Amino acid sequence: MTNLVETKPLMDIGGPSAVQAGITGWLIGPARRNLPPEEIVKGLIDRLVEAGIPLLRVRIGQRVSNPMIGAWGVVWTRGGGAELYTVPRGVLATDSFRGSPFEHVINTRSTFHHSLKHLVPGRDHSVLFEQAEAGGTDYLALPIEYGDASVQSAAFTTDRPGGFTDEEIVLIEAIAPAIAAALEPAAMRHSMESLLEVYLGSGPASRVVNGAFQRGQTTETEAAVLVTDLRDFTGLSERLAPDVLLDRLGSYFETVVDAVRAEGGDVLKFIGDGVLAAFPAEAVGRREACLRAVRSIARAFERPTVAGTPFVAALHVGPVVYGNIGSLDRLDFTVVGPTVNYVSRLEIIAKQLDRSAVCSQDVALVLPKGMIHDLGMHALKGIAEPQRVFELATGEVGPQAGNR
Known part of the structure; x- marks a missing residue:
């Protein structure tokens, strides 16, 4: 499903509304009930790519109350699949997080969209340079808001010349609540297990x-x-x-x-x-x-x-x-x-x-x-x-x- 040759523009498969409805229905239904976080993210990416969005990398992070780790999440890369990762608590106090798109999204609860062309050292965060060096052309990060009012973050990178279209950005923003609905129960289970491991x-x-x-x-x-x-x-x-x-x-x-x-x-x-x-x-x-x-x-x-x-x-x-x-x-x-x-x-x-x-x-x-x-x-x-x-x-x- 992730072969870019087989992808179709959004309008060729029913338009943004139909795509949004299909992805939202899957997220709040089967994904929320049955799947672990990495499979939820992989299924989401498969559906976005099938809709014609040439994604290169996606990372969805979750901040947690844990004395050992500051965050965990899922990272997906084209050709590499989806994998869980953890962030040591101390990293959140370094420049790896400070000034990053993730910090912006969490603090402002707003979308961060930035072209990966013509980046400026000293102004643009290192994560943008890393994505550009990997072949990315455009970067989109947005808030994923959970029921307890906490804000998580999701970042999408494409390598299409010209970056994301306005239609694609609207679609990804529109399905953010459904992403939250699918991931929050899985995140709660994962966070509980990781906290139990710390103490037990x-x-x-x-x-x-x-x-x-x-x-x-x-x-x-x-x-x-x-x-x-x-x-x-x-x-x-x-x-x-x-x-x-x-x-x-x-x-x-x-x-x-x-x-x-x-x-x-x-x-x-x-x-x-x-x-x-x-x-x-x-x-x-x-x-x-x-x-x-x-x-x-x-x-x-x-x-x-x-x-x-x-x-x-x-x-x-x-x-x-x-x-x-x-x-x-x-x-x-x-x-x-x-x-x-x-x-x-x-x-x-x-x-x-x-x-x-x-x-x-x-x-x-x-x-x-x-x-x-x-x-x-x-x-x-x-x-x-x-x-x-x-x-x-x-x-x-x-x-x-x-x-x-």
Whole structure:
């Protein structure tokens, strides 16, 4: 449908009114009810191109209330299809957004139309130069207003000599309310899921979205459970100014979280200066879950951001209860059980033995021998019999660990 050779002028297929009615009906009907954002945008573009508008690129962005990202959206390019993208929150405070057509549209709630010919450096925003370099000849951005009065933005680029016709601009502006009607429910779902991921982790967020939100609704499964904790956090608190301490703590949390997510784990909670993470074994098996956890520890220790904030890591594997626990009006999605209690005891031993990373015998049994070092038997608080503890040689961990 996007082959420009087959496109027809608007008047040849019933005129702008008929085209508008057809696209609007699809947007507020099947698209709104059944499709994810990228398919809504792709279907919209297919219909506009079929109507004779030679689009080169379309980007529809959504600003969100999220501490990690400032916006997300869908970008479509001719020959490349439609894809989701995210914008880190900090970008909205840079020149990438300031002075851009998107900022103009959001602040003024009005259309921005600009030829991509004869652009002037220092006057025209860099996004216009980027579109021109890609072959664009004309740029149209317009507000997409949601029911909560928030303003999103959509940008259309064509490469036709002479740019968009007045008839095409009127059509695109006329279908903006229908675009909003189709995308708002999908945007709400996407924003809710992304916000849940920030606070719960991707695995728990997915479970909650799929209906696991009743108190006591839990699942028994097996997972490699990782706990990290800062060394001498009390001493740091006394020596450092509050802003420096928070910055140091933030860098440490970022390092651990990024490492865990890179290996497919879920960060479940921050406990003071500690991090609790889980690597589910249900789909990949106990051995692979442990290897992923060990690789995440190695990734974290490799980051220079933690050089001045040393921390320890402890790892155990076993059955856990995974789900919603709490009161009638306050729930926490987490893992509990003997496995979690055991790994918290291991973390204390790591500090006592001055080791950076330790694991239980259950973990050691599934790891290559070169990755572990026997530290002997040690008493763990709350556990009757002494337990064998192993040091993790994270320097021996690499992308192929476990295949040797």
